[in-house]
Amino acid sequence: MTPAYPASVPGIFDLRLPERLAAPLVLDSPHSGTIYPPDFAPVQPASRYRRAEDAFVDDLFGAAPALGLPLLACRFARIYCDVNRGADDLSPEAVAGDPGFTLTPTAKAMLGKGVIWTATPPDGAPLYADRLAAPDVAHRIDTCWRPYHDALAGLCDAVHAEAGVLYHLDLHSMQATANPMHEDALGSVRPDIVVSDRDGTTADPAFTEAARAALADLGFEVCLNDPYKGAEIVRVCGRPAEGRHSIQIEVNRRLYMDEETLEKTAEYAETKARLTLFLERMRDWLPHSREEC
Numbered sequence: 001m002t003p004a005y006p007a008s009v010p011g012i013f014d015l016r017l018p019e020r021l022a023a024p025l026v027l028d029s030p031h032s033g034t035i036y037p038p039d040f041a042p043v044q045p046a047s048r049y050r051r052a053e054d055a056f057v058d059d060l061f062g063a064a065p066a067l068g069l070p071l072l073a074c075r076f077a078r079i080y081c082d083v084n085r086g087a088d089d090l091s092p093e094a095v096a097g098d099p100g101f102t103l104t105p106t107a108k109a110m111l112g113k114g115v116i117w118t119a120t121p122p123d124g125a126p127l128y129a130d131r132l133a134a135p136d137v138a139h140r141i142d143t144c145w146r147p148y149h150d151a152l153a154g155l156c157d158a159v160h161a162e163a164g165v166l167y168h169l170d171l172h173s174m175q176a177t178a179n180p181m182h183e184d185a186l187g188s189v190r191p192d193i194v195v196s197d198r199d200g201t202t203a204d205p206a207f208t209e210a211a212r213a214a215l216a217d218l219g220f221e222v223c224l225n226d227p228y229k230g231a232e233i234v235r236v237c238g239r240p241a242e243g244r245h246s247i248q249i250e251v252n253r254r255l256y257m258d259e260e261t262l263e264k265t266a267e268y269a270e271t272k273a274r275l276t277l278f279l280e281r282m283r284d285w286l287p288h289s290r291e292e293c
Contacts, residue, residue, distance in 0.1 A: 003161050005070070006154040011035055012147050014073045015155065022068020023286045024163035027279075028152055029058040029071065029171045030233060031078040039136065040080050043129050044120045051121040052079040052113075054173040055262055060251065061171055063276040067283055072155055074148055078117075079127070081144040084170075084231045085115040090137065094118045097134030099141075108231075111181050116140055122179035149236070156237055160244060167207060167286060168246040170233045176254040184227035192220040192255060196230035196248040202238025203245035211247055214281040218274045251275070 008014045031054035042049050058073040065071060074083060091105040091114065105114055112119020112127070116137060120127045160166040178188040195212050197203045208224070215222045230238075230248040238246030253259050256271040 003154065003158040005158050006151040009147060009151070011037075011075055012144065013075055013151050015151065016062075016065045016071045016073065018065045018068045018070060020068055021070070021159065021162065023167075023283045024159050024165050025069050025167045025169065025283055025286060026155055026159055027061055027064050027069060027071045027169045027171060028155075028233065029054065029061065029073045030083045030148065031074065031172055032056065032058040033074040033076045033078060035076045036080060037076065039139075040077075041129075042120070042127050044125060044127055048120045048125070049079050049127060050077075050262060051259070052117060053077060053262075054171075055253075055257055056264065056268075057171050057173050057251065060256065060272050060275050061169075061279065062272075064279055067276075067279055069279065069283060070155060070159070072152055076144050079120075080116070081140040082113065082115050082117060083145055083148045084172075084233050085109070085113075086232050087115055087141050087145050089232075090114040090116055090132075091118070094132055095134055095137055096131040099134040099137040101138075107183060111183070113181060115145060119181060121181055122175070124181050152233070152237065156244065165243040165287075166237075166245065167203075167282075168234075168237050168244070169211075169282070170230070170237070170246060170248045172228075172248060172250045173253050174228070174250040175259060176252055178227070182227070188227065190227065190250075190252050191223045192252050193222045194224070194226065194228045194248075194250040195222060196225050196228045196234065196250070197238065197246075198230040198234060199225055202230060202234045202240070203247050204240055207245045208247055210285045211249070211278075211282060214278050214285070217281075218277055220274070 088104045178184045197208045234246040256268040
């Protein structure tokens with residue numbers, strides 16, 4: 001029996017389904033949410049903390065359902081709870097009390113951008129006046145992080161069960177140049193797009209290369225796994241040995257928005273059109289359509 005698709009949850013995620021699944025290609029936009037729950041109490045202004053948003057990414061790839069492809073879009077803000085981190089990716093020094101599980105911070109958490117951000121772009125200024133209360137940490141994981149991951153897993157399981165194979169695009173945006181909160185060298189100029197598969201471990205290399213080639217053919221400057229290798233979502237979704245292939249796509253914000261004002265630029269429509277063509281090409285590249293499975 002084919003697993004059912006998950007239902008959208010207001011304020012947590014939207015699942016935008018096609019009328020008909022055209023190919024076993026799932027998209028998710030985990031960082032484009034703009035909802036800041038009432039318990040979010042930053043000491044920084046919105047002009048700073050909103051820089052963490054992958055603004056407009058769910059719209060840039062918004063043609064997916066019309067192309068026969070499902071799109072899962074996170075609705076709560078990434079800086080409030082970052083679903084592209086492990087649930088335990090937070091520094092113990094940032095938490096007052098015991099959240100009920102062991103915290104295992106990565107380098108990203110030490111930069112203040114773990115599963116709950118504690119620093120503010122672009123320079124890492126403190127986001128909160130005090131340490132996070134342990135019950136608040138547990139609440140964000142239970143009400144935001146887990147529902148999103150459960151929905152993504154359910155969506156991927158449903159498509160995999162129907163088609164016998166799964167391809168997944170994890171969609172993001174990146175700053176034009178590296179700031180102090182990044183792991184690449186300060187001031188490094190980023191390419192138009194970065195395609196990542198955690199150094200070949202989360203997808204068939206042919207899928208990664210097809211994405212790179214399609215984007216390059218559309219005129220984008222593309223790099224592989226540099227400066228981003230892929231994070232938590234492709235790690236858990238990408239299991240090539242099981243017929244599950246996942247890659248991360250980072251789109252440079254200079255192609256479509258003003259990073260200071262968070263407004264769309266004149267290039268927005270053209271960039272969206274090119275990314276829509278990219279989705280069409282990836283859909284048509286896939287070796288299995290619904291009818292063939």
